[in-house]
Amino acid sequence: MTAVEDTRRSRAPGVRAPASIPRRPLLNAGRRAEALAGAILTLPAVVIFTIFMFIPLVLTLWYSLQRYSGFGSPEFLGLTNYADIFADPTFYRALTNTLAFTVVSVPLGMALGLGAAVLLNRVMPGRTLFRALFYVPVVVSGVAAGVIWLRLFDPIRGILNQLAPAFALPTIDWQASAPAALVSVIIVTVWQGMGFGMVVYLAGLQGIPRELYEAAACDGATGFTSFRRITFPLLAPTTFFLLIYSIIVSFQVFDVVYILTRGGPGDATTFLVQYAYDQGFNQRRQGYAAAIGVIIYVIVLVLTIVQWRLQRRREDL
Amino acid sequence: MSRIGRRSFIRTAGVVGATAALASCSTDSESGSAAPASTGALSGTATLTTWGTEQEQAAFQKIAADFQAQRGAEVRIEVLPYDQIRTVVDRRLQAGEPPDLFRVSYTDVGSYASSGALADLTDFMPSDFGDQFLPALWGAVLNENRPFGVPHHTDTSALAYNKAHFEAAGITSVPTSLEEAWTWEEFVEVLEQLRDADLDAAPFAFNYQLFGAYRWFNTLYQAGGTVLDENLEAVTLDTDQARRALEWTRGLYTDGLHEPSVLVQRPTYPDEIFPTQKISMIQTGDFLIPYLEETIGSTFEWGVTYLMRDEGEAADLGGNAVVVTEEAPNKAVAAEFAKFLVSAENMKYYCEQATVLPVRNDLVETELEFAVRPELLPIFQQQAATIPEKLVQESTSRAFAGINQALIDNMDSYLADPDSDTDGVIEALTGAIERALQG
Numbered sequence: 216m217t218a219v220e221d222t223r224r225s226r227a228p229g230v231r232a233p234a235s236i237p238r239r240p241l242l243n244a245g246r247r248a249e250a251l252a253g254a255i256l257t258l259p260a261v262v263i264f265t266i267f268m269f270i271p272l273v274l275t276l277w278y279s280l281q282r283y284s285g286f287g288s289p290e291f292l293g294l295t296n297y298a299d300i301f302a303d304p305t306f307y308r309a310l311t312n313t314l315a316f317t318v319v320s321v322p323l324g325m326a327l328g329l330g331a332a333v334l335l336n337r338v339m340p341g342r343t344l345f346r347a348l349f350y351v352p353v354v355v356s357g358v359a360a361g362v363i364w365l366r367l368f369d370p371i372r373g374i375l376n377q378l379a380p381a382f383a384l385p386t387i388d389w390q391a392s393a394p395a396a397l398v399s400v401i402i403v404t405v406w407q408g409m410g411f412g413m414v415v416y417l418a419g420l421q422g423i424p425r426e427l428y429e430a431a432a433c434d435g436a437t438g439f440t441s442f443r444r445i446t447f448p449l450l451a452p453t454t455f456f457l458l459i460y461s462i463i464v465s466f467q468v469f470d471v472v473y474i475l476t477r478g479g480p481g482d483a484t485t486f487l488v489q490y491a492y493d494q495g496f497n498q499r500r501q502g503y504a505a506a507i508g509v510i511i512y513v514i515v516l517v518l519t520i521v522q523w524r525l526q527r528r529r530e531d532l
Numbered sequence: 533m534s535r536i537g538r539r540s541f542i543r544t545a546g547v548v549g550a551t552a553a554l555a556s557c558s559t560d561s562e563s564g565s566a567a568p569a570s571t572g573a574l575s576g577t578a579t580l581t582t583w584g585t586e587q588e589q590a591a592f593q594k595i596a597a598d599f600q601a602q603r604g605a606e607v608r609i610e611v612l613p614y615d616q617i618r619t620v621v622d623r624r625l626q627a628g629e630p631p632d633l634f635r636v637s638y639t640d641v642g643s644y645a646s647s648g649a650l651a652d653l654t655d656f657m658p659s660d661f662g663d664q665f666l667p668a669l670w671g672a673v674l675n676e677n678r679p680f681g682v683p684h685h686t687d688t689s690a691l692a693y694n695k696a697h698f699e700a701a702g703i704t705s706v707p708t709s710l711e712e713a714w715t716w717e718e719f720v721e722v723l724e725q726l727r728d729a730d731l732d733a734a735p736f737a738f739n740y741q742l743f744g745a746y747r748w749f750n751t752l753y754q755a756g757g758t759v760l761d762e763n764l765e766a767v768t769l770d771t772d773q774a775r776r777a778l779e780w781t782r783g784l785y786t787d788g789l790h791e792p793s794v795l796v797q798r799p800t801y802p803d804e805i806f807p808t809q810k811i812s813m814i815q816t817g818d819f820l821i822p823y824l825e826e827t828i829g830s831t832f833e834w835g836v837t838y839l840m841r842d843e844g845e846a847a848d849l850g851g852n853a854v855v856v857t858e859e860a861p862n863k864a865v866a867a868e869f870a871k872f873l874v875s876a877e878n879m880k881y882y883c884e885q886a887t888v889l890p891v892r893n894d895l896v897e898t899e900l901e902f903a904v905r906p907e908l909l910p911i912f913q914q915q916a917a918t919i920p921e922k923l924v925q926e927s928t929s930r931a932f933a934g935i936n937q938a939l940i941d942n943m944d945s946y947l948a949d950p951d952s953d954t955d956g957v958i959e960a961l962t963g964a965i966e967r968a969l970q971g
Contacts, residue, residue: 285626286647369800370793371734371810390800391792391948479797481945496619497937499643 272512278505285501296506306507308482309490316401316486317465324405325457328412329450333442335413336420346417350410357407361474364403368475393483396476400484403471408464412457419453420446452529459522463515487511574605578632578865580854581621583614584886587822587903591885595878596869603872605865607633615742615799625649630857632866635684637743637852638672642930644855645675651856653679656867665874669891672928673853682874685888686851687819688916689739689747691840695833697812701729706837710845710914716754716780719840723789726812734791736784737802739815745796745939746848746932747815749923750839752777753846759926759935765969767962773843775954778946780842786950796943807831815839817850818912821887822904836908838915845918849927851888889916934968 279296281289300306335346352360367373368389376386389399423446431441469488472478478485478493485493487507495504582592589611596607610631612620618640624630636644644650657679662670669683693706703725707713714722726735740747749759757773760766768774784790791811794802802814807827816824828834839847854873856866872878876894883890885903889912890896902909926932938961946957 284647285622286644286649371791371805372808388792390798391795393945393948477797477799479944480795480948481797481942483945493941496622497940498934499622 275505275508275512278502279509281502281505282500283502283505284499285495289502292502296503297510299503300506300510305482305485305490309485309487312397312482312484313466313468313486316397316404316468317462320401320404320408321458321461321465323401324408324461325412325454327405327409328457329416329454331409331413332416332420333446336417346413349413352407353410353414355407357470358474360403360407361471364399364406364471365475368399390476391480393480396480396484400468400472400475403475404465404468407471408461412461415453415457416450419450423449452526455525455529456522459518463518466511466515466518572603574603574865574868576862576865577606577608578860578862578869579608579610580633580635580866580869581610581612581617581631582635583612583617584635585819585823586826588819588882588886591882595873595882598878599869599872603865603868605862605868607865607869618743625857625859628859630859632860632862633854633856633870635852635854636681638669638683638849638928639746639932639936641673641681641853641855642675642928643933645673645680646930649858650675650680651858651860651863651867653681653856653867653870656864657871661871664892664894666891666893666896668849668924668928669851669853673855675930681853681855682870683891684852684854684874685879685883685886686849686891686916687817687888688847688850688912688919689750689815689817689839690847690911690915691813691837692806692816692824692834693813693837694733694806694809695835697726697729697731697733697809700731701725701812706835708837710838710918713838713845714840716840716842720784720787720789723784723813724787727788731812733809734794734811735789736813737791737794737805737811737815738781739802739817740796740939740943741794741799741801742797742940743936744850745943746927746936748777748781748796748939748943749926750815750846750848751781753920753923754840754842754844755780756843758922759965760929760969764925764929764931767965767969769958769962769965774958776842778954778957782947782950782952785947792948795947797940798944806834818909819850819886819888821902821908825904836911838911839918844920846920846923847915847918849919849924851891889913931965931968935965938964938968 278289280291280293282292282296283289331349335342335349367375370376370386370388370390373389375389379386387395389395427445427449428441431445436444467488468486469492472484472486472489473492476484478489482490488511491504491507491511494500494507580592580596582588584592589609592609596609600606617634621631621634621636630649641650662674662679665683666686669686670679673679673681673683698704698706703722723735726733738747738751752759752774755773755777757771757777758768761768785792791802791805794800794805794811802811803816803820803824805811806814806816807824809832824834839845854870856863856870860866873882874892876892879890879892880895880898880900882888883895883902884900887902887904887909890898890900900909926935929935941964942957942960946952946954
């Protein structure tokens with residue numbers, strides 16, 4: 216029995232038959248094949264997303280409602296972990312530290328990335344080499360970068376403190392003093408992230424028509440004026456993207472902090488992810504750590520929605 | 533603060549031991565009622581996860597090779613960095629893929645055993661197996677009267693010093709007996725001499741980093757303080773003794789007598805800096821003697837003397853047990869290897885190679901032939917006799933891992949900030965330790 220025959224028989228009595236039955240089987244088969252191909256092609260991504268993102272996300276939500284040390288059976292607590300977090304002064308300290316870190320490191324990293332991009336957008340010898348050198352820290356693992364900088368910052372054996380007297384500079388106890396420890400983390404994360412900003416800005420710069428600069432030059436504009444009136448405004452979408460992206464990344468910073476300071480001295484460099492790690496793996500409070508993770512997730516989700524909506528609004532304009 | 537002799541340490545620790553179970557394990561038998569040795573052939577492979585100096589690794593390898601030769605089963609020695617081992621082992625236990633055995637500090641056994649992660653070894657051991665060991669340390673591997681591991685060795689701290697720096701600072705002698713150990717005031721005077729000698733080195737550094745944070749309790753106990761009450765149920769840090777210990781420790785930092793970068797939370801270990809001659813004296817464990825000797829080589833001469841004292845003497849209870857995991861793929865081999873590891877012959881060999889102290893009754897009075905700087909070990913052995921009975925109880929309590937974590941989380945902000953509030957850190961430590969006690 217064909218599908219067409221089946222459709223005719225199931226029609227209610229008295230209902231007029233259409234003048235002709237659409238001839239869709241071939242089209243449907245094509246669409247089905249297309250849909251099947253699409254499903255097959257997206258399957259690996261869906262499987263990977265499900266295993267490594269969706270299931271852990273659901274489990275994190277579930278564990279955030281439990282008391283769980285990592286061993287034995289979890290005990291359901293409801294929203295107690297969240298209530299405890301919002302009454303936990305160390306959480307607020309970690310949140311404040313993360314915000315302070317973001318406020319300093321994001322603009323600094325973006326400014327340096329923009330500077331490097333403008334510099335290396337010009338025709339100059341060794342341009343490709345310099346671009347690569349600026350980008351290398353991006354591909355270095357955070358742990359490796361942390362270990363390298365740990366050696367540099369070492370107050371006794373580190374090269375920074377050994378060279379400081381030669382330049383009449385004071386030696387700094389990078390890990391013993393709270394402000395110095397925070398500065399050391401900012402230095403490393405900016406060093407590691409500015410290459411990415413440079414590449415994104417380079418792409419933005421290469422989208423600006425040369426004619427605009429030529430016209431400005433004809434009108435007597437200096438280099439700085441051209442930058443202020445042409446480059447910077449036309450890079451606004453790029454800047455906006457980088458701003459949101461960098462804020463999201465700064466809320467997730469962990470590896471460098473773990474290697475350099477472990478959140479110390481005290482909780483001077485304890486950021487949100489470091490705090491979650493400490494609670495989950497050192498204090499064996501995995502439910503509590505999961506709840507902190509959910510809060511970080513919500514913060515990043517809000518930032519992502521803001522970026523997505525504003526990006527769409529710009530595209531609509 | 534009462535001090536106990538080596539032999540009386542064994543006996544009294546058995547009486548007052550860390551747990552109620554300990555009392556039932558106490559014995560006056562120092563000959564070690566040796567359990568019948570297991571000799572049957574075994575098959576398969578087990579993995580022991582550990583950390584350790586090169587000497588410790590080599591000793592484990594040699595004992596594993598002997599075990600394979602005698603019993604047929606292979607034991608692979610997996611070595612991890614010291615400050616990562618707890619995290620790695622925890623994750624493997626959580627994932628259901630644990631090592632068969634792992635090395636663990638006495639202070640951590642309780643939390644693993646009570647969580648069900650460790651195998652109850654009762655069926656693998658004769659009933660009098662525990663009689664062979666120092667009661668306090670056998671008690672440390674018990675949970676509800678059942679053994680969850682074997683005590684492997686103990687260690688403690690003393691002071692290692694750079695002889696050239698001392699000479700340059702005009703310090704011509706160091707204490708040569710416990711009775712002559714520097715008082716805090718004398719110790720500070722020595723450090724001031726070192727500081728004022730312009731040696732381009734910090735005078736001193738403590739070894740209380742991360743999992744060794746509890747070594748600060750040496751100072752607390754020297755001042756006459758304690759961590760917990762007699763029942764190990766309430767925190768006793770809100771005392772003048774604790775305030776004095778905290779302020780004295782911080783004073784070393786603020787007066788330029790302690791290396792400022794060596795704190796509690798970060799893994800900057802003084803034993804790594806001492807060989808560079810950037811620190812003149814460190815508090816260090818006996819297990820680091822081979823490392824120091826090898827690293828320092830002929831660069832400079834160094835010696836060891838006794839810990840400083842105040843109201844009393846005190847040293848830390850270090851050392852480790854070896855435990856078998858509940859989900860060990862090869863539990864039988866693991867349990868047999870654990871017993872093999874702590875036989876008199878193998879414990880003696882391990883202690884001699886790794887320069888740590890044995891925990892078998894029959895080895896306590898035995899003359900050990902330590903492989904490296906044997907002349908230094910008697911100082912540690914005598915220092916071990918100053919481990920306070922109360923500190924033994926606290927160190928082997930189930931909450932001690934949490935107590936140690938409380939120090940990691942709270943000490944640095946106090947030590948690194950001369951303006952921080954002593955009462956504030958006492959309150960923070962008390963709160964954190966109370967949470968640890970509540971589980």
